[in-house]
Amino acid sequence: MPGKIADASLAKKGGLSYEWATSRMEIIESIVKKNAAKKPLAGFTVGFCLHVTKETSVLVMAAKKLGADVALCSANPLSAQDDIAAFLYDKGTHVFAWRGETASEYRGCVRRVLALSPDIITDDGSDMHVQAHKSRTKSVIGGTEETTSGVKRLRALESAGKLAYPVVAVNNARTKYLFDNRHGTGQSTLDGILRATSMFLPGTNVVICGYGWVGKGVAARARGMGAIVTVTEVDPVRALEAKMDGFEVMTLVDAAPRGDLFITCTGQTGVIRREHFSKMKDGAMLANTGHFDVEIDAAYLYSRSRPKEVRPGVEQFNINGKKLYLLSRGRVVNLVAAEGHPPEVMALSFANQLLSILHVARNHEKMENIVYDVPNEIDLAVAQGALAAMGVKIDRATEAQRRYQSAG
Numbered sequence: 001m002p003g004k005i006a007d008a009s010l011a012k013k014g015g016l017s018y019e020w021a022t023s024r025m026e027i028i029e030s031i032v033k034k035n036a037a038k039k040p041l042a043g044f045t046v047g048f049c050l051h052v053t054k055e056t057s058v059l060v061m062a063a064k065k066l067g068a069d070v071a072l073c074s075a076n077p078l079s080a081q082d083d084i085a086a087f088l089y090d091k092g093t094h095v096f097a098w099r100g101e102t103a104s105e106y107r108g109c110v111r112r113v114l115a116l117s118p119d120i121i122t123d124d125g126s127d128m129h130v131q132a133h134k135s136r137t138k139s140v141i142g143g144t145e146e147t148t149s150g151v152k153r154l155r156a157l158e159s160a161g162k163l164a165y166p167v168v169a170v171n172n173a174r175t176k177y178l179f180d181n182r183h184g185t186g187q188s189t190l191d192g193i194l195r196a197t198s199m200f201l202p203g204t205n206v207v208i209c210g211y212g213w214v215g216k217g218v219a220a221r222a223r224g225m226g227a228i229v230t231v232t233e234v235d236p237v238r239a240l241e242a243k244m245d246g247f248e249v250m251t252l253v254d255a256a257p258r259g260d261l262f263i264t265c266t267g268q269t270g271v272i273r274r275e276h277f278s279k280m281k282d283g284a285m286l287a288n289t290g291h292f293d294v295e296i297d298a299a300y301l302y303s304r305s306r307p308k309e310v311r312p313g314v315e316q317f318n319i320n321g322k323k324l325y326l327l328s329r330g331r332v333v334n335l336v337a338a339e340g341h342p343p344e345v346m347a348l349s350f351a352n353q354l355l356s357i358l359h360v361a362r363n364h365e366k367m368e369n370i371v372y373d374v375p376n377e378i379d380l381a382v383a384q385g386a387l388a389a390m391g392v393k394i395d396r397a398t399e400a401q402r403r404y405q406s407a408g
Contacts, residue, residue, distance in 0.1 A: 002071075002116065004109070005089050006082040006098035014087025017054035018061065025058050025347035027385040031354055032062050040358055042067030045139075047118030049073050049110060049128035050146065051335050052080040052088075052097045055346035060088055062354055070094065071116045073109035075124035075291075077101040078328065079335035111135070120360055122353055125291045126150035133157065133164055142360035142367060143167045144353055148181070148212070149267045149291040154371050166367035168356040170349065173374035175382040177213050180349040184341035186217025188334035189263065189289040190225065196313050196327050196337040197285060199261070202226030207259035209252060210266035211238040214289060218265055219247060230255045256280050263333075264288045264295035271295040277319055285314075287327040289334055298330035313337050347389070351382045 022029065046068045050056045056072075063070055071094035074080040080097040089095040094116060096109035110128050114137050121143035123129050130153060132140055142165050145151050151171050157163040170176055193199070206227040208219045215231065219242070223229045232252040233239035243249045252272070256279035264271045267290050274297065288295045301307070301324065307315035310325070313336060317324045328336035340346075355378045360367070387394065397405070 001089075001092070001094060002112070003089050003093075003095045004098070004112075005085040005095050008086050008089065010083040010086040011090035012087075014054075014057070014081075014083035014085070015090075017081075017084060018057045018087055021054040021058050021343040021346075022061075024343040025055065025350070026389040027347050027351045027382065028058050028062050028354060030385055030389075031351060032065050035066055035358065039067035041361055044119045044361055045069045045071065045116060046120045046122060046357060047071050047113045047116065047128060049075050049113065049121070049123045049125070051075050051124060051340055052084050052095075053335070053340045053346075054081070054084055055341065055343050055350065057084050057088055058343070058346075059350040059353060060093055061091065062350075063357065064091070064093065066354075066358070071096070071113040071118060073097050073113045073128070074101065074106070075127065076332060076335060077103060077106040078331050079340070081339070107131075120144075120357055122146070122357060123150055126153040129154060129167065130157075133162065136164075140165050142364040144170050144356045144360065145371075146349065146353065147171050147291050148177075148214075151371065152267070158369075158371050163369045163371070165369055166360065166364060166372060167370075168360060168372050168374055170352045170356055170374055173352045173379045173382070175348045175379050175386070176352050176374075179345050180341060181213035182217035182220075184217070184345035184349075185214045185265075185289055185334060186219075186221040188338060188341045189214075189218050189265075189287070190221050191339075192289075192333040192335070192337035193261070193263075193285075193287050193327065196287075196311065196333070197325075199285070203228065205230065205258050205260045207232065207252070207255045207262045208247075209262065209264045209271050209295070210268070210290075211235075211242045212265065212267075215242075215265040216245075218263055218289065219245075222263075223247075227261075230258070252276055253279065259284055261285045261287065262296075264290055266290060266295055267292075269294040270297060273297045274300050277301070277324060280322065280324060282322040283325070284322075285325040285327065286330070287333045288330050289332055291332060293329065293331045296326065296330045298326060301326060348382055348386055351385060352378060355381065 117139035124146040231242040
């Protein structure tokens with residue numbers, strides 16, 4: 001079967017991780033049970049470009065149980081978990097993923113998934129969507145997108161009149177960004193940093209670059225662990241929000257001399273640059289939790305100093321007589337240095353993905369070539385399913401309340 005992985009002998013280990021994640025992602029299994037008899041994805045090939053984690057294995061196996069033929073590659077050259085890749089390949093998935101791919105190998109894996117003529121693309125960052133447009137892959141009838149960065153790229157294609165098929169922006173679902181982006185990334189980012197550095201956070205000066213949903217989550221978790229948190233922003237409303245949330249807000253140039261740890265959360269390019277490095281204290285650490293490795297100017301660091309790996313994934317640079325430490329080569333730290341989000345929060349994101357894949361399969365013929373938000377009924381169904389999995393019951397509006405609300 002077409003595919004390329006690092007080590008097929010890791011399949012059993014990956015299977016145990018799959019079972020662990022499945023037990024904590026009950027909402028996915030409930031969707032499968034509800035739809036499995038009809039096999040609504042039979043006859044469809046779904047191409048996934050996602051971080052190859054235990055949580056992703058739950059989504060991939062769910063799509064297979066609903067009838068899909070599945071091909072998978074990693075959404076990042078360094079984030080694939082080889083045991084999960086082996087498990088999924090062993091279960092009949094076309095997997096092109098291994099940890100430590102070169103940039104060229106990574107792009108080649110994306111192309112190999114597209115060569116299998118997927119009908120639906122589910123992406124994280126839109127690298128596969130963009131490549132599908134460049135290579136004019138004719139088989140694609142629609143897709144979904146997981147991240148803020150990826151949705152921006154698709155919006156650009158739509159604005160230029162070049163989007164070739166409908167895409168559901170899963171990232172824009174309330175049950176995605178309010179929980180995955182904020183709580184999931186907030187926890188997993190610090191998890192990755194602590195695994196990589198074993199640093200002590202109480203009393204540490206942490207500078208958070210960006211105060212969107214991801215920045216909010218990281219800032220809150222860092223403060224909760226005793227760090228002294230400063231926020232930098234370019235958006236005045238978000239800066240005001242950070243200030244009223246109790247964080248000190250200043251320019252990055254002013255924050256640079258005080259920071260012990262810098263975390264970029266912006267989805268923007270060139271956030272931490274040469275002028276900031278020059279003002280940082282000896283021993284400052286740099287981490288990125290945005291999808292692409294463009295937020296920290298790692299190219300400048302590599303051009304000025306030969307790095308020394310002092311811990312796995314922690315590189316030391318000597319810049320103007322100071323030691324600066326770059327984590328995970330500037331790539332997304334929660335997935336390169338750790339395992340990504342916990343399964344409980346990924347259950348929400350991947351329930352949106354699975355239901356949106358089903359929505360595209362059922363409705364693609366009447367959808368336009370635009371970027372759609374997740375239908376509200378899917379968003380609400382995910383919230384209700386998550387509450388049910390947690391054993392939480394909530395009130396219902398009375399008939400009088402519904403009439404009052406609709407009266408205007």
